Amino acid sequence: MTQLVWNGLFVGSFYALIALGYSMVYGIIKLLNFAHGDIYMLGAFVGFAMLTSVGVIPASMSITALLIVLLLCMVVTGGIGVGIEYLAYRPLRNSPRLAVLITAVGASFTLEYGVSAVAGPNPKVFPVRLEGDSFTVLGARISVPQIVLMVIAVLLMLGLNAYIQRTSMGRAMRAIALDTKGSLLMGINVNKVITWTFFIGSALAGAAGVMAGAYYGKIDFLMGFIIGLKAFTAAVIGGIGNIKGAMLGGLLLGLLEAFGSQWLGGEWRDVFTFGVLIAFLTLKPTGLLGERVTERV
């Protein structure tokens, strides 16, 4: 029981990190960034490329090396996210929603098969595996790497929350989410803020990718597809557009999934998750923390 809760929370913190990017972008420009899950995949591959180019890393250094690579990857994936926004989404800022969604699918496609063309279609083994002792707390087996990754995830989320609540850029983001035109008139550089939003969201997804690579040890070019869908589910559960909701939704989805796959069997896990998504959209489309959306189109 406690094992299930812990596993759920651990997987959920990954979902939460990715869901944040979805939710931030959606909150600000009402765009579903389908390529977001692929940014997560890209993070894992960029980390893979960096670590293999360095060569053999002694086991004692693996956590330090991982942290450095994590930061570098965040910068790279953030930059790629900004590039996608600039090339694919910005020219369509005022286009019909259908056009933007199709562009997002195209961007996701380009990233997936671009990586498979560069790195090859076969799964890769991540060069650094986090290994460590595990101990038992209240009947749940918890390993040191899990704790390390969880701490990183929580720190990133707290940092993001502080950034959004305390800095002027964060305030600008909240203002644009409320009223884009109004913020423009009040002298906010809307394009710059949107660029930053993409940077931060993509950087968080890239971080989650590196962490997943280091923890699971295997990466492939389609790994972002399912997790992108799940992160979207998490964002919907929490109320899309809401930062705290995305975190809550991620953890909740992790828990639901842990119990659901225990109940139905592991092979039904993804079906269960998407069932939850459809149920939520039917019964409570605003999510747990979302505000009531008046616009319906």
Added chain:
Amino acid sequence: MSDNVDTTRAPRRIGKPASRISRLFESRQLGWAAFAIAVLFPFVLASNYAMSIGTTAVIFILLASGLNIVVGYCGLLDLGYIAFMAVGAYTSGIIAKAWELPILFTIPAVVIMCILAGLIIGGPTLRLRSDYLAIVTLGFGEIIRLTANNLAITGGPSGIYGIPGVDLFGLDLSGPVPFYYFCVAVVALMVLGSARLGKSRLGRAWRFVREDEDAAEAMGIHTYKVKLAAYIFGAIWGGIGGVLFAAHLSAISPQSFVFLQSALVLMAVVLGGMGNTRGVVVGAVVISLLPEFLRDMGNLRYVIFGVVLVAVMVLRPQGFWPSRAYEPEKLDEARKGKRDGGPRPGAPVTTAKGGTP
């Protein structure tokens, strides 16, 4: 829904097509020409390989024209369209195998299952914003694939094999060339059906919903019902495609119904020109034949597809061969400007000055 369908009049075209070339593209004989090309194809190339590719391309045309109803006419993004094909293929495969029925006898069951699937997925989500619909259809596509992968009745990961070929009143059509002709006949009828549907009263309602949902609702169109109708028609088209697919390959497995396939069908619709049946047919032929020519490029060809998709949306969002109904407003305005000979109300003052000598 059927009382809404009224196939009396095509949408009115405003102004003459501009040039000889665009008159050629608008010509009514074009459909016959395409049909003739499809019929004559086996006389040029009748190897088993060519027939197999040809049949696949023809089935792909059917899928694209079905998705065109949803995306092109009604403007709803469906990212799990291949799921309907999976529903059709599995339904006909299971029934044909279990009761040893000819595969054509499974079509009523397939249509019913596809309508049910359309209702299940469209019912809850069509009331929501269109981007939610897109992602839910993505999830739905995965649900169908994973369910087929996990259940015993669908054969699990190895799927169903030994599905019988088509048998029409004792006439065996399972050979490569007869089956190709059978597919061409069915698909031609279905494509014609989708084109007629687009010109019907319901089709006009779809276009209205696509252009402005609020205005459509204000004019008394029940947008939810209309969207659901588009969804269900799309599902039926996909399901029939699935039947042909199952009869063509005689074996189906969950690997045939991955997201990549949905994306390829979407690409055919988008590149060809959303809402224009002719464009969509050409798009489907190009998308299904191109991978055969680019086979040695490996996965790079999908990168190109992705880039082209983005580029088309940014530079030419209406597709390469859009439907004419896309631009009547502009034509109308240009004509009005010519007839009046003066500046339109609201035009900048400088033009008025320049116009009076």
